Amino acid sequence: MRRSHRxxxxxxxxxxxxxxxxxxxFFPIFWMISTSFKPDTQWxxxxxxxxxxxxxxxxYLNVWFGAEEYAATQYAISSQKPLVSLLNSSIIxxxxxxxxxxxxxxxxxGVSRHRILSETRMFQLLILRMIPPIVIVAPxxxxxxxxxxxxxxxxxxxxxxxxxxPYAVWMTKSFIDEVPREIEQAAEILGASRWRTxxxxxxxxxxxxxxxxxxxxxxxxxxxYLLALILTKTDVTTLPIELSxxxxxxxxxxxxxxxxxxxxxxxxxxxxxxxxxKHLARGFSFGMVRR
Amino acid sequence: xARVELIGLSKTFGGIAAVxxxxxxxxxxxxxxxxxxxxxxxTTTLRMIAGFEDPTAGQILIDGxxxxxxxxxxxxxxxxxxxxxxxxxxxxxENVEFGLRMxxxxxxxxxxxxxxxxxxxxxxHLLDKMPNQCSGGEAQRVALARTLxxxxxxxxxxxxxxxxxxxxxxxxxxECDRLHQVLKRTFIYVTHDQEEAMTLADRIxxxxxxxxxxxxxxxxxxxxxxxxxxxxxxxxxxxxxxAGEIVAGENGARFRSTxxxxxxxxxxxxxxAGAATxxxxxxxxxxxxxxxxxxxxxxxxxxxxxxxxxxxxxSQRPFIAVSEGLSRTDIPLGTAVTLSLxxxxxxxxxxxxxxx
Numbered sequence: 307m308r309r310s311h312r313x314x315x316x317x318x319x320x321x322x323x324x325x326x327x328x329x330x331x332f333f334p335i336f337w338m339i340s341t342s343f344k345p346d347t348q349w350x351x352x353x354x355x356x357x358x359x360x361x362x363x364x365x366y367l368n369v370w371f372g373a374e375e376y377a378a379t380q381y382a383i384s385s386q387k388p389l390v391s392l393l394n395s396s397i398i399x400x401x402x403x404x405x406x407x408x409x410x411x412x413x414x415x416g417v418s419r420h421r422i423l424s425e426t427r428m429f430q431l432l433i434l435r436m437i438p439p440i441v442i443v444a445p446x447x448x449x450x451x452x453x454x455x456x457x458x459x460x461x462x463x464x465x466x467x468x469x470x471x472p473y474a475v476w477m478t479k480s481f482i483d484e485v486p487r488e489i490e491q492a493a494e495i496l497g498a499s500r501w502r503t504x505x506x507x508x509x510x511x512x513x514x515x516x517x518x519x520x521x522x523x524x525x526x527x528x529x530x531y532l533l534a535l536i537l538t539k540t541d542v543t544t545l546p547i548e549l550s551x552x553x554x555x556x557x558x559x560x561x562x563x564x565x566x567x568x569x570x571x572x573x574x575x576x577x578x579x580x581x582x583x584k585h586l587a588r589g590f591s592f593g594m595v596r597r
Numbered sequence: 598x599a600r601v602e603l604i605g606l607s608k609t610f611g612g613i614a615a616v617x618x619x620x621x622x623x624x625x626x627x628x629x630x631x632x633x634x635x636x637x638x639x640t641t642t643l644r645m646i647a648g649f650e651d652p653t654a655g656q657i658l659i660d661g662x663x664x665x666x667x668x669x670x671x672x673x674x675x676x677x678x679x680x681x682x683x684x685x686x687x688x689x690x691e692n693v694e695f696g697l698r699m700x701x702x703x704x705x706x707x708x709x710x711x712x713x714x715x716x717x718x719x720x721x722h723l724l725d726k727m728p729n730q731c732s733g734g735e736a737q738r739v740a741l742a743r744t745l746x747x748x749x750x751x752x753x754x755x756x757x758x759x760x761x762x763x764x765x766x767x768x769x770x771x772e773c774d775r776l777h778q779v780l781k782r783t784f785i786y787v788t789h790d791q792e793e794a795m796t797l798a799d800r801i802x803x804x805x806x807x808x809x810x811x812x813x814x815x816x817x818x819x820x821x822x823x824x825x826x827x828x829x830x831x832x833x834x835x836x837x838x839x840a841g842e843i844v845a846g847e848n849g850a851r852f853r854s855t856x857x858x859x860x861x862x863x864x865x866x867x868x869x870a871g872a873a874t875x876x877x878x879x880x881x882x883x884x885x886x887x888x889x890x891x892x893x894x895x896x897x898x899x900x901x902x903x904x905x906x907x908x909x910x911x912s913q914r915p916f917i918a919v920s921e922g923l924s925r926t927d928i929p930l931g932t933a934v935t936l937s938l939x940x941x942x943x944x945x946x947x948x949x950x951x952x953x
Binding site for chain 1: 647648649668669670674675676678679680682683684685686695696699700740743744747
C-alpha cells in the first residue's frame with residue numbers, strides 16, 4: 307500500500323515538472339501565434355495581452371500579400387517581398403537538402419560497405435562541422451565574389467549542401483549499417499550491379515531513415531541565417547533574412563508582422579513533418595529492417 | 598558443365614587464417630557438402646567461390662576458367678543464404694522475378710518462369726504476399742525459388758536449413774535432394790550438421806581449422822574416419838571412443854583402459870605400444886561374447902525400433918551399444934553385461950588422433 311502511494315506521489319511530481327517544462331517550452335510558440343493576430347496597439351501592451359481581442363488578420367494580409375490598407379504606416383520597413391523569399395527558401399533548402407541526403411547516402415554506402423573512409427576520417431568529417439561558420443564566412447564571401455556566386459541561389463545551395471553533408475553521411479550510414487549484407491549479396495549474385503543494388507535494394511530499405519535525415523537537414527537549411535546574411539545582398543533573400551528586416555526605423559521591432567511571418571516560416575516545416583510522420587517514427591527508432 | 602576446382606586457396610582475416618591452402622575439385626552435377634564445426638572455414642570457402650571474399654592466395658576455377666577476378670554475378674552461380682535474405686520490401690513474386698529482371702527477360706516470359714518455379718517448390722499461393730508474412734520454411738522455399746528461377750549451373754547453399762525447426766529441416770532437406778536429382782546441377786552445400794551432410798551428399802568434405810581433414814562418400818567417412826575428430830564428428834549416437842594404451846601381450850597387442858582390457862583384432866597385432874584411443878560405433882558393440890569386456894549398465898534409452906544401452910566405462914563419455922527391440926525392464930540398471938566388439942569395425946587412434 308505504502309509503495310503504491312509513494313509511486314503515485316512520484317508520478318504526480320513528475321507530471322508537474324514536465325507540465326511546467328512544457329509551458330516554458332511552448333510559451334514562445336503560443337506567444338508568436340498570439341502576437342500574429344494582435345492589432346498593433348497590443349504588441350507592446352502592459353499588462354501583456356495573451357489572447358488578442360479583437361482578432362485581426364491585418365498582420366498576415368500585410369506581410370504576405372502586401373495589402374496596403376493594413377500597412378502600419380508609422381513603421382518604415384526595408385523589405386516587402388516575403389513570397390519571393392518563401393520561393394527562394396523553398397528552392398534553396400529543398401535542393402540543397404535533397405543533394406545532401408542523396409550524396410550523403412551514396413557516400414555512407416561506400417563507407418559502410420567498402421570502407422572508403424576510415425573511422426578517423428569519418429570522425430574528421432564530423433569535426434569539420436565543429437568549425438564555427440563565422441570563421442569561414444568572411445573568406446568564403448571573397449571566394450564567392452570571385453566565383454560570381456555571391457547573392458545567388460546556386461551559391462547558397464552549394465554551401466548548404468557542403469555544410470550539411472557530414473550530417474547526412476553520419477545519419478544515413480547508421481541506417482545502412484542495419485541492412486544485412488546478405489540481402490545485398492543476394493541481389494548481387496542474381497545479377498544486379500552495385501548501383502542497381504544501392505538504388506533498388508538498399509535505399510528503399512532505409513527510406514524511413516532517409517526521410518528522417520531529410521527532415522533533420524531541411525530544418526537546418528530552412529532556418530540558416532548567418533551564411534545567408536553574409537553571402538546574399540538584395541537579389542536573393544531567404545525567409546530568416548526576411549524576418550530580420552521587420553524592424554521599424556523609430557519604434558523598434560514590428561512584432562505583429564514579424565510574428566505573422568514567423569508563423570508562415572514554421573508552417574511548411576510542420577506540413578513536411580506531418581506528411582512524413584509515419585516514416586519519422588520508424589526512422590528515428592532505427593533497426594527497421596526485419597531479418 | 599559446371600566443375601569447380603579450388604587450387605591452393607587461402608584466406609586470412611587480419612592475420613588469422615580462416616582457410617589454409619585448400620585444394621579440391623567438385624565435379625559437374627555432384628552434390629558436395631562442406632561440413633565441420635563453426636569457424637572451420639567452410640562458409641569462407643563458399644563465399645570465396647561465390648565471389649564475396651577475395652582469396653588471399655590461390656585460384657578458383659569454374660569449368661577450367663580462373664574466376665578470381667570475376668564479379669559474383671558473372672560467375673553463373675546461384676546462392677541460398679542462411680538467413681534466406683529475401684528483399685523485405687518486395688513481394689514474393691518480385692523477389693523470385695528479380696534475377697530474371699536483371700537479365701532483361703521480357704515480362705511475359707518472366708511471369709511464366711516464375712509460375713513454373715513457384716509450382717516446383719510449392720509457393721504458388723504465396724506469390725502476392727510480402728516476405729514477412731511467410732513462415733520460416735516458406736521463406737526458405739521462396740529463397741530457393743529465387744535462385745532456381747535464374748537456372749544457375751552451380752548452386753551454393755550456406756546452411757540454408759539451420760534457422761528452421763527439426764521437422765521443417767527434414768522436409769526441406771528432402772526438397773533439396775529432390776531438386777538435385779531433378780536438375781542434375783552442381784550443388785555445394787555448407788552445414789555444421791553431420792546428419793544433413795550424411796543424408797544429402799554424394800561426397801562430403803570435412804573441414805577443420807581451415808583445412809580439409811577428409812573427403813569421401815558419406816559411408817566412407819562414416820566407416821573409415823581418418824582421425825579421432827572425424828570419428829567423433831559423424832554419427833548419432835556418436836562413436837564410442839575410449840582412451841587407454843596399447844600394451845604388448847603374449848597373443849599380440851592388447852588395448853587397456855581403466856574399464857576393460859581386450860586383445861586387439863589381428864590387423865592391429867603389430868601396433869606400437871603407447872597411448873591410444875579405441876573407437877567403435879554403437880551398432881558394432883554386441884551383447885554377450887568372450888572379448889572380456891564387462892561393463893555396468895547406466896541407462897537404457899528405447900528409441901522405438903532401436904534401444905540405446907549406455908554403459909559406465911569409467912570415463913566422461915558413456916559407452917553405448919545399440920540393440921533392437923530391447924525394453925527398459927529387460928536389464929536392471931547396474932547389471933554388469935558382457936560385451937564384444939565386431940573385430941573388423943574397431944578403430945584405433947594414436948596420441949595425435951591419427952588412425953592407426
